[in-house]
Amino acid sequence: MRILVTGAGGMLGHDVLAATGRLGHEAVGLTRAELDIADADAVREAVAGTSPQAVVNCAAWTDVDGAEAEPDAAAAVNAAGAGHVAGHAHRAGAWTLHVSSDYVFDGAKREPYVESDATGPLSAYGRSKLAGEQAVAAAAPERHTIVRTSWLFGVHGRCFPKTIQRLGDERDILHIVADQVGCPTFTGHLATVLVALAARPQLGVRHVAAAGQCSWCEFARAIVAASELDCRVDPITTDQYPLPAPRPAFSVLRSERQAPTLPSWRAGLTAFMTQVQRAAA
Numbered sequence: 287m288r289i290l291v292t293g294a295g296g297m298l299g300h301d302v303l304a305a306t307g308r309l310g311h312e313a314v315g316l317t318r319a320e321l322d323i324a325d326a327d328a329v330r331e332a333v334a335g336t337s338p339q340a341v342v343n344c345a346a347w348t349d350v351d352g353a354e355a356e357p358d359a360a361a362a363v364n365a366a367g368a369g370h371v372a373g374h375a376h377r378a379g380a381w382t383l384h385v386s387s388d389y390v391f392d393g394a395k396r397e398p399y400v401e402s403d404a405t406g407p408l409s410a411y412g413r414s415k416l417a418g419e420q421a422v423a424a425a426a427p428e429r430h431t432i433v434r435t436s437w438l439f440g441v442h443g444r445c446f447p448k449t450i451q452r453l454g455d456e457r458d459i460l461h462i463v464a465d466q467v468g469c470p471t472f473t474g475h476l477a478t479v480l481v482a483l484a485a486r487p488q489l490g491v492r493h494v495a496a497a498g499q500c501s502w503c504e505f506a507r508a509i510v511a512a513s514e515l516d517c518r519v520d521p522i523t524t525d526q527y528p529l530p531a532p533r534p535a536f537s538v539l540r541s542e543r544q545a546p547t548l549p550s551w552r553a554g555l556t557a558f559m560t561q562v563q564r565a566a567a
């Protein structure tokens with residue numbers, strides 16, 4: 287089948303585009319320069335011009351802290367833009383697979399969030415992603431899957447493991463937040479599942495994140511060990527590392543709807559390291 291990937295130049299979009307071809311589908315990837323999803327007419331033309339059977343929407347405003355200062359600009363992409371994609375895909379008879387976020391939750395729970403849990407975003411970014419889910423469901427009521435995922439890292443973008451590798455090379459001690467817990471999810475693993483879901487869709491919201499859970503501090507320690515860096519990682523609290531946008535303290539995602547499962551975050555880190563080493567060789 288033909289699958290249109292929006293945001294194809296991004297970290298996840300890049301891997302979804304690659305997985306589409308690997309799984310035997312015809313991939314049409316459009317980067318932000320080629321398609322601005324906030325432009326409804328451009329989305330209509332892109333869908334009409336490519337005639338996809340499914341659209342995987344990886345395009346998003348992902349600057350979580352920047353969204354606090356520019357909530358309308360974030361919403362124009364994450365809410366209105368997502369609605370344009372789903373609406374024009376729906377009118378063209380195509381399925382929309384839309385990517386959403388653990389940041390739609392407030393993080394007050396202490397056991398994994400399932401699809402039916404109440405949302406309550408803490409940040410402008412989280413509110414824009416929740417509004418995007420609602421826009422997608424309204425625009426394509428019978429033809430959408432919304433995949434909530436979390437803490438993405440991948441080879442083709444800026445991500446936490448790359449930051450830790452750089453800082454760990456420069457410093458003897460890193461201070462990393464230990465009171466936020468989530469599921470670091472490797473985009474290479476997620477991309478394969480997203481394409482499979484686009485080809486055999488399930489209607490509605492699905493939680494798809496790496497198995498296991500950890501804090502940023504535990505994740506950083508695993509990255510330092512895997513990278514054989516001579517650097518100590520000490521825990522700090524969120525209060526000791528203030529950022530403009532509040533983050534959920536706990537955002538582990540699990541599915542109550544038989545969503546596809548992913549390998550553990552440790553397996554994701556191993557796969558990430560292998561790909562990074564291969565790219566450097």
Ligand SMILES: NC(=O)c1ccc[n+]([C@@H]2O[C@H](COP(=O)([O-])OP(=O)(O)OC[C@H]3O[C@@H](n4cnc5c(N)ncnc54)[C@H](OP(=O)(O)O)[C@@H]3O)[C@@H](O)[C@H]2O)c1
Nearest residue numbers: 293295296297298318322323345346348387435436437438
């Ligand atoms: N990263 C995470 O930890 C995380 C966690 C949970 C969910 N998600 C979701 O996963 C999806 C993919 O995120 P990612 O991590 O791959 O982020 P990313 O690397 O920032 O990719 C997003 C892509 O969307 C593009 N974009 C921004 N505005 C656009 C617009 N108006 N029209 C078309 N494209 C636009 C960006 O282009 P520019 O780079 O040129 O701006 C970028 O290529 C997003 O829906 C995000 O909300 C991410």
